[in-house]
Amino acid sequence: MLNVTNLTVEIRENKQSYEVLSDISLSVEKNQTLGLVGESGCGKSMIASSIMGLLRKNKRITAGSIYLDDTDLTKYSEKEYEQIRGTKLSMIFQDSMASLNPLIKIGKQIEEAYKIHYKLTKSELKNKVNNSLADVGFKNTPNTINNIDNIINKYPHNLSGGQRQRVMIAIAIACNPQYLIADEPTTALDVTTQNKILNLIKNIQEKNNMGIIFISHDITVINNLCTHIGVMYAGKIVEYGKTYDIIKDPKHPYTKALIQSIPNTDNKNKPLTAIDGFVPALNERKNSECIFYDRCKDRTDKCKAEIKDVQIDNNRKVSCTLYY
Numbered sequence: 001m002l003n004v005t006n007l008t009v010e011i012r013e014n015k016q017s018y019e020v021l022s023d024i025s026l027s028v029e030k031n032q033t034l035g036l037v038g039e040s041g042c043g044k045s046m047i048a049s050s051i052m053g054l055l056r057k058n059k060r061i062t063a064g065s066i067y068l069d070d071t072d073l074t075k076y077s078e079k080e081y082e083q084i085r086g087t088k089l090s091m092i093f094q095d096s097m098a099s100l101n102p103l104i105k106i107g108k109q110i111e112e113a114y115k116i117h118y119k120l121t122k123s124e125l126k127n128k129v130n131n132s133l134a135d136v137g138f139k140n141t142p143n144t145i146n147n148i149d150n151i152i153n154k155y156p157h158n159l160s161g162g163q164r165q166r167v168m169i170a171i172a173i174a175c176n177p178q179y180l181i182a183d184e185p186t187t188a189l190d191v192t193t194q195n196k197i198l199n200l201i202k203n204i205q206e207k208n209n210m211g212i213i214f215i216s217h218d219i220t221v222i223n224n225l226c227t228h229i230g231v232m233y234a235g236k237i238v239e240y241g242k243t244y245d246i247i248k249d250p251k252h253p254y255t256k257a258l259i260q261s262i263p264n265t266d267n268k269n270k271p272l273t274a275i276d277g278f279v280p281a282l283n284e285r286k287n288s289e290c291i292f293y294d295r296c297k298d299r300t301d302k303c304k305a306e307i308k309d310v311q312i313d314n315n316r317k318v319s320c321t322l323y324y
């Protein structure tokens, strides 16, 4: 099980520290998919980097733990992390163009993923690369433009966005990871390609029994794919539970607003509900009141005090004064 408890991360800028993640708790088991949803800037990618041990420079974990089975990864050195990245934990990044090396051919980049963890002969490597490209839907039909032999010799910029995303998936799952973090893997893609990629991730999960953390700002995608949801707002998880429960009966005013902003063909003539205002910037966040206060339709004076997490029923949590 991958289990994050009370994780707090700070960013230091201009000699000031800001809490970018506050008291994050979540967990995912094999075969489960936890969706993290929330507006841009709420800290979704920061959770991913924290779990992957990729916080750099001005960011650091100041409290909490990240347990992978029995080990606390917050205690890991970079060397120890290198041992588990790819095999136990793996990640598909938000921006395929930025994460693939533009100067190295696709085949070589996939080879690298295997070479870090396995000692293989040249022909074994070639086989692995071919199989992994086949696993993500590339065909080995001779004389076609995008057959595997062809793709192997291309550079990232020669591929379409969807093809690049499939290559990223091939790299991420090369060494059969137990847990995969997919950070907005389909945001830049058209809906048809998006669905193909999502189905691909689902199929791989079924085959490998992976646990997945799936990050998206699109609650419709999360609803289709995930067994559990964590709704994030300004560095906090404000609601957490099973997908079915949350979509059927959202509790937090922010979750309600997110669900109401989904376009719905039944009320075509009604305007879409947008949530007024913006996520507060790091230097505007106060821990002394509800983080959603300024934008909340249901706010009362009670929300001006520090907010507690409430356990509603088994494994459902919400941070809102409406429930205590």
Ligand SMILES: Nc1ncnc2c1ncn2[C@@H]1O[C@H](COP(=O)(O)OP(=O)(O)OP(=O)(O)O)[C@@H](O)[C@H]1O
Residues within 6 Å of the ligand: 011, 013, 020, 038, 039, 040, 041, 042, 043, 044, 045, 046, 047, 094, 217, 281, 282
């Ligand atoms: N290097 C950095 N220095 C300072 N602040 C940063 C840095 N990287 C991220 N942030 C801030 O941290 C917060 C969380 O960012 P993060 O990238 O995790 O958001 P996100 O939810 O993934 O957003 P998006 O949906 O746009 O990808 C944001 O307020 C962002 O401005």
Ligand SMILES: [Mg+2]
Residues within 6 Å of the ligand: 044, 045, 046, 094, 183
């Ligand atoms: Mg992000």
